[in-house]
Amino acid sequence: MSGTGIEAARISLALLLLAVLALGGMAVFAGRRAPAPPPPEMAPEVVELESGAGEVWAAAQRAVAAADEARERATEANDVRDEAEERYQRAKWDAWTGPKDESRTLVERAALEAYRRGDITVDQLNRIWHHTRPDEAEVEQMDQDIEEAKLRYSAALVEAVEERRAAHVAEVAAEVLAEEARFAEEEATTARLEAEEAAGLSGLLQGPGDAPGPS
Numbered sequence: 632m633s634g635t636g637i638e639a640a641r642i643s644l645a646l647l648l649l650a651v652l653a654l655g656g657m658a659v660f661a662g663r664r665a666p667a668p669p670p671p672e673m674a675p676e677v678v679e680l681e682s683g684a685g686e687v688w689a690a691a692q693r694a695v696a697a698a699d700e701a702r703e704r705a706t707e708a709n710d711v712r713d714e715a716e717e718r719y720q721r722a723k724w725d726a727w728t729g730p731k732d733e734s735r736t737l738v739e740r741a742a743l744e745a746y747r748r749g750d751i752t753v754d755q756l757n758r759i760w761h762h763t764r765p766d767e768a769e770v771e772q773m774d775q776d777i778e779e780a781k782l783r784y785s786a787a788l789v790e791a792v793e794e795r796r797a798a799h800v801a802e803v804a805a806e807v808l809a810e811e812a813r814f815a816e817e818e819a820t821t822a823r824l825e826a827e828e829a830a831g832l833s834g835l836l837q838g839p840g841d842a843p844g845p846s
Contacts, residue, residue: 684815
């Protein structure tokens with residue numbers, strides 16, 4: 632073989648080596664540039680926890696609204712009770728003092744002043760007062776008014792107690808549901824963070840050699 636042939640063979644061998652090295656470098660570059668796999672979908676357990684937390688929060692909000700309404704009803708029931716009690720006390724007072732009749736009051740006062748001046752005797756004063764006292768029909772009406780006012784007051788008292796108890800129950804329920812909602816939200820958040828951390832760690836552990844090579 633001549634010197635020219637040997638030189639040509641060396642050049643061909645060098646070109647072949649360069650081609651092999653170039654192909655290997657492209658393969659390594661392609662392996663390093665392989666796109667990362669898309670993040671996996673959130674686990675069904677996490678989705679279920681988040682959905683459950685949302686439902687509990689909605690229930691807690693409804694419970695708070697119900698507690699507000701119950702407190703308003705209790706306040707109204709207390710007002711009705713106070714008004715009924717006032718009417719009951721007024722009816723008893725009217726029965727004890729007699730009807731509010733201005734003319735009768737004037738006659739009784741004038742008779743008393745006349746007695747103090749010595750113009751009339753005690754018997755005369757008593758007879759005057761006897762005639763100014765309410766008659767039997769008026770007394771019966773006052774007794775009836777007292778009984779009706781008492782019944783209304785008793786009913787209002789019972790209703791006020793029931794509404795106050797219902798408001799307390801609603802407030803406790805709202806507090807319990809709010810606590811459950813906070814716990815459910817914390818649990819769902821923790822589960823999501825753990826799932827995202829596990830997915831990120833899995834992506835880091837998948838090295839360049841795990842990427843599929845050229846076919």
